Amino acid sequence: MKIAFIGLGNMGGGMAANLVKAGHEVHAFDLSEEALAKAAEHGCATYSAVPEAVAGVDAVVTMLPNGAIVKGVYTKDVIGKAPEGALFLDCSTIDLATAREVAGLAEAAGYQMVDAPVSGGIAAANGGTLTFMVGGSDAAFEKAKTVLDPMAKAVIHAGAIGSGQVAKMCNNMLLAIHMIGTCEALALAEKAGLDPQKFYEISSKSTGYNWSLNDYTPAPGIGATSPADNGYQGGFASALMLKDLRLAMEGAQTAGASVPMGEHAKAIYEAFVEAGNGGKDFGAIYTTL
Numbered sequence: 001m002k003i004a005f006i007g008l009g010n011m012g013g014g015m016a017a018n019l020v021k022a023g024h025e026v027h028a029f030d031l032s033e034e035a036l037a038k039a040a041e042h043g044c045a046t047y048s049a050v051p052e053a054v055a056g057v058d059a060v061v062t063m064l065p066n067g068a069i070v071k072g073v074y075t076k077d078v079i080g081k082a083p084e085g086a087l088f089l090d091c092s093t094i095d096l097a098t099a100r101e102v103a104g105l106a107e108a109a110g111y112q113m114v115d116a117p118v119s120g121g122i123a124a125a126n127g128g129t130l131t132f133m134v135g136g137s138d139a140a141f142e143k144a145k146t147v148l149d150p151m152a153k154a155v156i157h158a159g160a161i162g163s164g165q166v167a168k169m170c171n172n173m174l175l176a177i178h179m180i181g182t183c184e185a186l187a188l189a190e191k192a193g194l195d196p197q198k199f200y201e202i203s204s205k206s207t208g209y210n211w212s213l214n215d216y217t218p219a220p221g222i223g224a225t226s227p228a229d230n231g232y233q234g235g236f237a238s239a240l241m242l243k244d245l246r247l248a249m250e251g252a253q254t255a256g257a258s259v260p261m262g263e264h265a266k267a268i269y270e271a272f273v274e275a276g277n278g279g280k281d282f283g284a285i286y287t288t289l
């Protein structure tokens with residue numbers, strides 16, 4: 001297939017490279033010259049404007065920072081410029097209202113669109129092992145799966161358009177909550193006189209079992225290897241977790257859902273990021289307790 005790929009940053013760079021490896025012709029565009037040069041090294045054809053990159057393609061994939069940018073790119077340079085009938089896949093994590101609005105505009109102009117945000121960080125993007133949660137019609141999903149498979153460990157049809165973003169915001173709200181809870185339990189165990197390694201051994205096999213504790217233990221030298229063992233460098237930045245929590249709180253407000261723990265998690269990450277820790281892995285909350 002001919003696939004335009006817009007947004008070749010930390011995530012998009014590796015994703016586009018995996019599409020090339022799968023035999024697709026990838027037309028790449030990014031505002032950053034450096035990102036474009038890397039994409040060229042990985043075998044992408046590079047373009048200096050979006051309308052040129054999307055001309056003649058079967059599908060357009062976007063991996064961009066936020067909803068305003070996604071909306072700007074599609075309304076200004078993709079809708080009406082890509083061939084009619086082309087499939088659009090927005091893999092960015094954005095707010096639900098914008099995801100639905102952009103898909104509505106695309107469909108009204110004769111395109112198919114899915115929202116397909118991902119779980120998994122930069123390593124999964126590079127390794128082709130992302131989990132995609134996809135919102136869109138059955139027909140759009142079937143086509144989207146072909147495009148997403150080379151970048152994926154799993155591609156799951158979440159439901160109608162926007163459902164991918166709903167899944168993403170709920171998943172990451174839950175992740176923030178169990179990460180903070182895990183940090184609190186580890187710190188409490190130690191302060192109350194229990195070796196945190198012993199606590200890990202017990203709770204990881206008890207009802208306290210969860211991914212943050214078992215697979216990403218946020219205390220240095222304890223349990224599973226994680227960014228905690230590397231000064232909280234790499235991993236999933238607290239600033240990105242805060243972005244996702246803000247999207248979840250917006251989504252909860254729109255849906256009229258009560259999310260007191262989500263609100264609290266957002267406040268905790270807000271304070272942490274404002275104190276200058278936005279670049280640290282989100283498990284670094286442990287250091288504040």
Ligand code: NAD
Nearest residue numbers: 007008009010011012030031032063064065092093121122
């Ligand atoms: P990034 O900032 O590294 O990359 C974004 C890229 O978009 C940059 O290269 C930037 O130059 C480009 N860009 C910005 N505006 C543009 C425009 N108008 N036209 C073309 N290119 C433009 O961000 P990232 O870490 O790759 O994240 C991308 C998306 O993936 C975000 O929505 C993020 O929330 C989501 N995400 C990130 C991770 C992660 O671990 N980094 C994990 C899951 C999901």
